[in-house]
Amino acid sequence: MALVRLQTEDFRNLSPEPVSFSSSFNLLYGANGSGKTSILEAIGYLGLGRSFRVSRHKAVVRHGQTRFTVFGGLDRGTDDGGDYRPGNSGGLSHRLGIARDVTLKETILRVDGENVRSLSRLAKHLPVSVIDPGVFDIVAGGPGKRRQFLDWAVFHVEPSFASIWQQCQRVTSQRNQTLRNGRLDESLLRVWDSQYALLSEQLSEHRQATFDQFSEAFERLVEEVDVPWTRGLKLEFFPGWDRSQSLSEILRNHREQEMKMGHTLYGPNRADIRLKFQGRPVAETFSRGQQKTLVILMKIAQGMVLSRLGRQVTFLLDDINAELDMGHRAMLAQKLRSLGSQVFITSIEHPAPESLWGTSDVPEHRMFHVEHGKLTEE
Numbered sequence: 001m002a003l004v005r006l007q008t009e010d011f012r013n014l015s016p017e018p019v020s021f022s023s024s025f026n027l028l029y030g031a032n033g034s035g036k037t038s039i040l041e042a043i044g045y046l047g048l049g050r051s052f053r054v055s056r057h058k059a060v061v062r063h064g065q066t067r068f069t070v071f072g073g074l075d076r077g078t079d080d081g082g083d084y085r086p087g088n089s090g091g092l093s094h095r096l097g098i099a100r101d102v103t104l105k106e107t108i109l110r111v112d113g114e115n116v117r118s119l120s121r122l123a124k125h126l127p128v129s130v131i132d133p134g135v136f137d138i139v140a141g142g143p144g145k146r147r148q149f150l151d152w153a154v155f156h157v158e159p160s161f162a163s164i165w166q167q168c169q170r171v172t173s174q175r176n177q178t179l180r181n182g183r184l185d186e187s188l189l190r191v192w193d194s195q196y197a198l199l200s201e202q203l204s205e206h207r208q209a210t211f212d213q214f215s216e217a218f219e220r221l222v223e224e225v226d227v228p229w230t231r232g233l234k235l236e237f238f239p240g241w242d243r244s245q246s247l248s249e250i251l252r253n254h255r256e257q258e259m260k261m262g263h264t265l266y267g268p269n270r271a272d273i274r275l276k277f278q279g280r281p282v283a284e285t286f287s288r289g290q291q292k293t294l295v296i297l298m299k300i301a302q303g304m305v306l307s308r309l310g311r312q313v314t315f316l317l318d319d320i321n322a323e324l325d326m327g328h329r330a331m332l333a334q335k336l337r338s339l340g341s342q343v344f345i346t347s348i349e350h351p352a353p354e355s356l357w358g359t360s361d362v363p364e365h366r367m368f369h370v371e372h373g374k375l376t377e378e
């Protein structure tokens with residue numbers, strides 16, 4: 001499915017007029033501060049339930065207002081073969097909505113006209129993958145970014161993942177409270193340990209299964225694109241503890257250490273994707289340019305995993321001109337085309353489609369000029 005209609009109310013500087021998009025490529029250009037990233041951010045809200053650039057909802061509410069709303073209409077996917085045009089609401093397969101009142105601290109989520117309680121009910125309809133300057137932290141940053149990267153795919157591949165993840169977070173925080181208590185309550189800790197170990201195993205099995213699909217897709221991709229420096233690259237899933245022992249055993253053996261630290265030190269909150277090149281961490285070995293290309297390849301491989309399951313990913317490419325050279329931009333655009341993804345690409349200058357795809361055979365796309373938060377199609 002693809003997002004073919006968007007309407008916002010009091011979202012940053014965006015105009016409240018509805019906009020219709022192509023289910024394949026959408027090119028958005030406009031001056032600094034015109035609202036390009038805000039459009040991607042609004043789309044991101046429907047697929048992630050949060051902003052991909054700020055942590056507080058408050059920042060996105062139009063100045064002077066207390067509540068914003070984002071509505072989205074999805075089509076039936078690339079099989080529809082067409083664009084959504086206003087007045088043709090019969091073509092929509094799902095309608096999504098998210099509103100946040102920052103004074104009441106209340107979020108309302110809607111799917112097809114009905115209120116839903118969990119964010120996963122909303123997010124599962126629109127797999128949104130962001131490629132912006134911050135995305136390169138997946139390689140350069142800490143394990144948290146890589147966990148987030150992996151979990152996004154696990155969430156879309158394995159329907160029970162969100163609920164297990166939430167239960168595991170709850171048990172972890174209760175376990176942490178007991179650890180922080182100062183005196184050893186062994187019987188209570190054993191209760192938490194057994195629940196925690198069980199949920200951790202389930203969570204890690206799902207992560208491992210999705211990671212295996214991801215790494216297989218990554219290997220295929222690397223062969224296809226033939227990037228010589230990726231030979232010798234090894235991607236490995238680390239579940240958060242040494243798998244040669246059971247997690248319960250590790251917890252028992254590190255009781256004192258965990259009591260001293262006052263929180264859980266082993267388990268899924270320590271999981272990581274380890275990226276090594278000839279045995280060394282990639283972040284210490286690869287150049288900035290190589291790290292960026294690697295992240296792009298990882299993002300495409302993720303798209304391949306979902307595509308194999310018949311899920312269309314909506315990619316949001318924000319300001320990548322500054323980050324990637326023409327060759328890598330063309331490789332990315334061509335791959336996203338062959339995946340049948342929906343793509344939004346922003347740029348400051350009027351884009352030249354031929355140079356974007358590196359060929360005169362450009363795919364179907366729609367072009368929008370963004371000015372003062374308003375989109376005008378060309």
Ligand SMILES: Nc1ncnc2c1ncn2[C@@H]1O[C@H](COP(=O)(O)OP(=O)(O)OP(=O)(O)O)[C@@H](O)[C@H]1O
Nearest residue numbers: 012013032033034035036037038059060061062063
């Ligand atoms: N909460 C808000 N309410 C009203 N206007 C806002 C709010 N937050 C940001 N703005 C304004 O909205 C505009 C949109 O910013 P945005 O980051 O989307 O622009 P952009 O086109 O992506 O710019 P750039 O090319 O510089 O990245 C900016 O002019 C900004 O000052």
